[in-house]
Amino acid sequence: MPFIPHTETDVKEMLAAIQAPSIDALFDEIPPALRCGALTGIPEGLSEMAVTQLMMARAQQDAFALNFIGAGAYEHHIPAAVWEITTRGEFYSAYTPYQAEASQGTLQLLYEYQTMICGLTGMEVSNASMYDGGSALGEALLMAMRANKQNPSGTMLVPRAVNPLYRDVVASTTGAQGVHQVFVDYDARSGQTALAALQAHAGEKPTAVVIQQPNFFGVLEDVDAITDWAHAQGALVVAVVNPTALAVLKAPGNWGTKGADIVCGEGQPLGAPLASGGPYFGFLTTKMAYVREMPGRIVGRTVDLDGKPGYTLTLQAREQHIRRAKAKSNICTNQGLLVTAATIYMSLLGPRGLAEVASASLANTRELVAQLSGIAGVEPVFAGAHFHESAIRLPGPVKPVLAALAQQGIFGGYDLSDRYPELGHALLVCATETKTAEQLAQYRDALARVLA
Incomplete structure (x- = not known):
């Protein structure tokens, strides 16, 4: 918060109005044993000028290499217009568009984003984004468990050529929810996931098979062969893709005979700068048959009573909107600012x-x-x-x-x-x-x- 307007007099008057002796008294329901006590490690407050000087000195420690x-x-190069538009007040401060009548601009942008991501991935429906690529993969595997009624075991065949950081996130976020990663080795010569290594799991009824394209080594996988093999085992195919690569590679929706079932990935290449580890955003798309198992929320296009086009949240399988036991995940917001930048980036560059x-x-x-x-x-x-x-x-x-x-x-x-x-x-x-x-x-x- 850049400015706190309340003076000590203001605070005293407000406390007097509610007949509270102090601010601490407002939190008297918290047991003393749970309170942190004095913040002895926090330095004294600084003036605005001193804070500015301190932050400038810290910023100068960053190395440009x-x-x-x-x-x-x-x-990637990010056109200057991307963040000039993204940081306009209309987008920069907007939060979840609960009130459709007051949020048509944000809702339309999210709808356009969903349309573009579906176009890149060759899938039928997209949600309005995830936290990042790793958590998107975790949510995709949980979604596969819900969607695959034929093989609901939770066994996921995950190539070792999948980003190891993503595998770590999946273990952290889904390990207690029944997802069991079984790692599949890669061919030492080509760097591709070995189809022979997958064949060793034939007949085990995996819930899903993960394919990263390109994989962590940058190598292009034989996605058609793996997709068809997975479907022959009754498994869903979860694709992890680089959105930039999809501009020149086959869309996951066209892999093999039936295409991938769920597609996720990291959206950072689409207009988000590298900034000491973030922020990023994840994307998640799927076939319409599985739309009700998708986490997050979806923006739809409709018409009002006068026949004019309008946008609204149409499917919100979140714990904030429906009973906790029926929620599809605990995803409770999205990376809206990064999605805004990505939508503008894709609009400016085009196919x-x-x-x-x-x-x-x-x-x-x-x-x-x-x-x-x-x-x-x-x-x-x-x-x-x-x-x-x-x-x-x-x-x-x-x-x-x-x-x-x-x-x-x-x-x-x-x-x-x-x-x-x-x-x-x-x-x-x-x-x-x-x-x-x-x-x-x-x-x-x-x-x-x-x-x-």
């Missing part, structure tokens, strides 16, 4: 612009891997086709190399050796459309110096 890290969060971003990112990563592979001792880890990130193997440990690159103003990638020790000294590198030929060469030369 040449970034080649991907691993689920991507640096052609998104495809150009994806194609330029793919070309830059190919060039980066080619240049880095020309350094003695550096080689690609996988032979499979990839999107805008790829794993390379270094001749020695990754951590000291990344530290040395950081000292030269380069964030060199994501260290795979902790999560995937079997890959050896493996590094995941990413180059989006923001990288120039000079910057690719700068990274190559810096890595060569460090390894030398």
Whole structure:
């Protein structure tokens, strides 16, 4: 809160009006044992000028570096108009649009967002967003348990090539709700999820099979074969996708014979800047047959009594709106500001612009891997086709190399050796459309110096 208007006199007058001796007396129902007591670790309050100076000093500690890290969060160019519009007062301060008559602008934007996400994923219905990609996957698996009446066991076949951070979130958010992740290995040569590894689970009646496209290594999966195999087992297919990649790859709704059943992912690439870990937003789409198992809320388009178009919340399977036992999840709000930015971003770029971003990112990563592979001792880890990130193997440990690159103003990638020790000294590198030929060469030369 930037300004607290109440003076000490104001507070005394308000307390007198309600006949309370102090502010603390308003909370006398809280037992003393539960109160924190004096806040001895909190410094004295500062003036506005002093706070401004302090925050400016803290902000100056942030380092600006040449970034080649991907691993689920991507640096894309964001047109200036995106956040100029997003931060207008009409959008910037808007909350959940409970009153349709007063929230037509927000509701229309969410409706347009749902339409665009359905277009990207090839699905029939979208909700109005989730917290982030990891929690969206967790909610998608819980949704699969509700929707798959044929195989309700809760066993989920999850490839090890799925983002390990997402797998951690799923374990945290769904582990006590009956979701059991069974990890499926990848092919050491191609980096793809091994169909033979899936076949080992034939006949076990899994509730769902997860497919990430592209997977965590940036490798493109054989989505058609996996989708058809999963459906033959009576399992639903839960797709985890990069929205930028969908501008040039087959939509999940068209995978295999029947298409994916639930599609989720992280929306950060669509206009959200990298900012020390967030904020992000997740998306979730599905087939109309499963719409009533979808968490969150859906905005629909209708007409009023005069036949004029209007927008309203049409399906709200949340604990705030219906009895707790019948709620589909505890998702109780959405990332509306980030969704606003994503909708404006997609509107400005359009299908052609998104495809150009994806194609330029793919070309830059190919060039980066080619240049880095020309350094003695550096080689690609996988032979499979990839999107805008790829794993390379270094001749020695990754951590000291990344530290040395950081000292030269380069964030060199994501260290795979902790999560995937079997890959050896493996590094995941990413180059989006923001990288120039000079910057690719700068990274190559810096890595060569460090390894030398």
